[in-house]
Amino acid sequence: xxxxxxxxxREIWQxxxxxxxxxxxxxxxxxxxxxxxxxxAFQSNAVVKAIIFMPGATDxxxxxxxxxxKLTNASPSLWDAVEALTNQTYIQAIFQPxxxxxxxxxxxxxxxxxxxxxSTATKLQTRSIPDRVEFNDAxxxxxxxxxxKKLSVGLRPFSDTPDSWHFYRHNFAACGVTEWEMLETxxxxxxxxxxxxxxTVDFQIDRRxxxxxxxxxxxxx
Numbered sequence: 269x270x271x272x273x274x275x276x277x278r279e280i281w282q283x284x285x286x287x288x289x290x291x292x293x294x295x296x297x298x299x300x301x302x303x304x305x306x307x308x309a310f311q312s313n314a315v316v317k318a319i320i321f322m323p324g325a326t327d328x329x330x331x332x333x334x335x336x337x338k339l340t341n342a343s344p345s346l347w348d349a350v351e352a353l354t355n356q357t358y359i360q361a362i363f364q365p366x367x368x369x370x371x372x373x374x375x376x377x378x379x380x381x382x383x384x385x386x387s388t389a390t391k392l393q394t395r396s397i398p399d400r401v402e403f404n405d406a407x408x409x410x411x412x413x414x415x416x417k418k419l420s421v422g423l424r425p426f427s428d429t430p431d432s433w434h435f436y437r438h439n440f441a442a443c444g445v446t447e448w449e450m451l452e453t454x455x456x457x458x459x460x461x462x463x464x465x466x467x468t469v470d471f472q473i474d475r476r477x478x479x480x481x482x483x484x485x486x487x488x489x
Contacts, residue, residue, distance in 0.1 A: 281363045284315040285347035290339075297337040297349060299329040303439050307402050309346040310441040317366035317449060318442035319346075323459050324372030325359045326439055327480075335359060358481035367449065369456060376476045379452045380461035388421065389464045392448040395420060400443040401450075403457075408432035411454065419447050424470040434473055435460060 288311045294301060303321055310319045328335035337352035353359045353370065362369045362377055369377055383389045397418050403411055409427040416423055425431035435458040442453055451469055455462055460471040 279363070281315050281365075281368065282347050282350075284313045285350060285368075286345045287311075287313075288346040290344040290346055290349055292344075293342075294344075295339050297335075297339065297352060299333055299335065302329055302335070302337075302349075302353075304404055306346060306349050307404055307439065307441040309349070310402075310443070312400060312443040315366065316363070316368050317445045318440055318453050319368045320370065320453055320456050321439035322369055322371040322375040322377075322456055323436040324374030324478075324480075325370045326437070327374065328358055328372060366445070367453060367456070372481050373478045374480055375456075375459075375478065376474065377456075379455045380474060381452070381455075382461070382463040385464055385466045388466055389448070391420065392451065392464065393446055395447045397442075397445055397447060397450055400441070402441040403438040406438045408435045408438075408458065411438050411458075415450065415454070419450065419469075420467075421447070421464075422468040424468055431472070435471070 288309050290305055290309045292305060294305065297305070303326070306319065335353070335357040337356040339348060339352055341348045350361050350370070354361045358372050360371055362371060364377065371377060399418060401414065401418070408425075409432070412423045412427055438454065438457045440453055440457045442450060445453065451462055454460070455471065455474070459474050461474045462469050462471045
């Protein structure tokens with residue numbers, strides 16, 4: 269089942285993750301522990317600013333329930349966890365500096381962003397969010413409530429409105445991203461696209477979709 273996108277030469281982002289202890293003596297990653305262990309292990313560093321479980325990856329864990337990966341290192345790091353997932357499951361790792369995406373072929377790895385206000389976009393690209401932010405299985409309303417206090421723009425749709433009911437749940441940890449990178453992180457996590465207006469950013473469902481990995485061989489326990 270291995271579909272890893274990682275080569276044999278260790279890169280600088282892989283070295284950064286190797287210095288982050290997974291913080292557990294677990295021997296397996298599965299649907300009960302994978303996301304929480306990996307997000308909790310993510311630490312502030314100069315290379316990787318966010319780790320994002322995209323919808324295809326969480327589908328492998330929670331919907332198909334077929335993503336399991338053994339850890340053989342006695343003191344595993346976050347890099348060991350990423351390597352195990354990419355070598356033993358359909359989940360792939362793509363580093364798009366400074367964001368690390370955990371995805372499958374279901375997921376589009378590029379964000380669609382429409383800029384209606386160039387001045388607002390420029391400010392978002394230069395302003396940083398120094399705080400560490402983590403969401404594990406969080407809905408839009410929770411994400412909007414937290415990030416609304418950290419971003420210099422208003423987020424749309426408003427809370428408790430039908431426009432967000434079909435957004436995917438958010439699973440990511442970020443630290444030191446710019447406000448623009450945070451918007452990209454949100455979009456990658458909940459499968460949306462966004463438009464930047466004068467001091468507001470409007471998210472909408474991104475209807476692009478790729479093939480589910482090996483769906484014809486699906487076996488659900």
